[in-house]
Amino acid sequence: MSIIKTGKVPRVRRSPEAARENILAAAERLLVAQGPQALKLADVAAEAGIANASVLHHFGSIDEVQTALMERMVADLVARILAVSEVGAEPSPAGAQTLFDAFEAPGVARLAAWLEMTGEAKRMTMVRGAVQKVVARLSERTLMTPAEAEDLIMASVVLAMGVGLFGRALSTLMGKPAGHTRDLAMALLVKHVAHPSSWRGGD
C-alpha cells in the first residue's frame, strides 16, 4: 500500500465497567462542551477513542448511552446537593455557598436544560429523597418549622438554578463582573433569612 508502516496499534481491552466509564466520561465531555445534539454515536465513540460498534456492545444503543449519562449526572448533582446539609447547623452563607457551587459545577446548566427539553423532567423525582433529607436536617438543627425550611430550600434551588443557567450570560449582558449575579442571588437569600418578619408576604 504505502511506504509508511501504519504500525498496527495494539488494542486496549478494558473491563466492562471501565469501558462503560470511559464511554460515559467521553459523552459527558461532549455534552458539557457542545450540548446534547453532540451526543451522536460516532462522536461519542471518537471522543472515547474506540469504534462505534464498541459503544453499542456496551450500551446496546446510543439512546441508552444518553439515558445512562443523564442518570449519572443527576446522581452526581444530588450527591453534591446533599453535601449542603453536611456543612453546618445554620442555613447561612456557608450552606448557600455550597449549594450554589453544586449548581455551578461544569455541566449542570447543560444537564438542567437537557432534562427540561427531553421531557424527562420526571427524572427529577430522583431528587426527592435528597431534598427530604436536607429539609429534615434544617428543621432539626434550626428554629425553622419544616414549612419554613422547605420554602428556604425551594428559594435556594430556584435562585441557584437561575444563576447556574443564566448567571454568566446575565453578568456579561449587564456589563458586570463575572460573579455578580451569583453575589446578588446570595444576598437575596441572606436577606430572606434575615427578615422572617415578612416571611409569609407572598401568598
Added chain:
Amino acid sequence: MSIIKTGKVPRVRRSPEAARENILAAAERLLVAQGPQALKLADVAAEAGIANASVLHHFGSIDEVQTALMERMVADLVARILAVSEVGAEPSPAGAQTLFDAFEAPGVARLAAWLEMTGEAKRMTMVRGAVQKVVARLSERTLMTPAEAEDLIMASVVLAMGVGLFGRALSTLMGKPAGHTRDLAMALLVKHVAHPSSWRGGD
C-alpha cells in the same frame, strides 16, 4: 387503484408570508409540546399540513426554520418583558407580576433551555436593548440609582427564569400548590426592595 376514491384534496395556496407563518406556528407548537429534538423536517411539515418540499421552498433548510423560530420567540419574549416598564412607576408587585407572567408564558422555558443548549446564547444580546430601556425607566421614575435598578432587574430575571423553568416541577416535588414557587420568588423580590438597608450585602 382502489375502490376508495382518495378524493383529491384541493391545494391550499398561501401568500409567502402566510406560508412562513403557518410553518413557524407549527414548529412552535412542536417545540413547546415536545422540545427541539422534535423539530425534524418531516414533523414540522406534517404539523403544518404541507409537504416537506414546501417547507424547504420557504426556508431553504430545516436549520433556517429553527433559526427563524428562535428569533421569533425571542422577539416575542422581549416584547412581553418590555411591557413591564409600561406597568407603573414603582417596581412593586405589579411589575414583578408582569415580569413573571412574561417568563411563564407557554414555551419560554423550552426556549430558554433551547438557547442554552444551542450555544446560541449569544442571541441573548437581542435582549440588551430591551433591558436598557427597562433600567432607564426604573431609575427615571424611582429613587433607585441606575446600579440599583440594574441589580433589581438582574434579580428579577434570575428569579423569573428559575421559576419559569423549574417552578412547576419544584412545586410538585415538594408537594406544594402549583403557584407556590412563584409566590415564594415574588416574596423574595418584594423583600429585596423593602430592605435596601442590606442592599449591598452581597459583594
Added chain:
DNA sequence: TTTATTATTGACATTTTTATCAATAGAGCC
C-alpha cells in the same frame, strides 16, 4: 379566456446516523 407567475407536491437522490455481524485479538486459565 389565456397567460404568466409561483406555491405546492410526489418521486427520487443524497447525506447522515444508527445498528448488525463475522472476524480479530487481548487476558486469564489449563
Added chain:
DNA sequence: GGCTCTATTGATAAAAATGTCAATAATAAA
C-alpha cells in the same frame, strides 16, 4: 503452548433525515 471467553473492530447493512427537481395547480393579470 493451547484453550476459552469476550472486548474490540472494520465492513456492511439498515434506517432516518435532509435536500433536489420536474411537474402540477392556484391565483392574479392581461
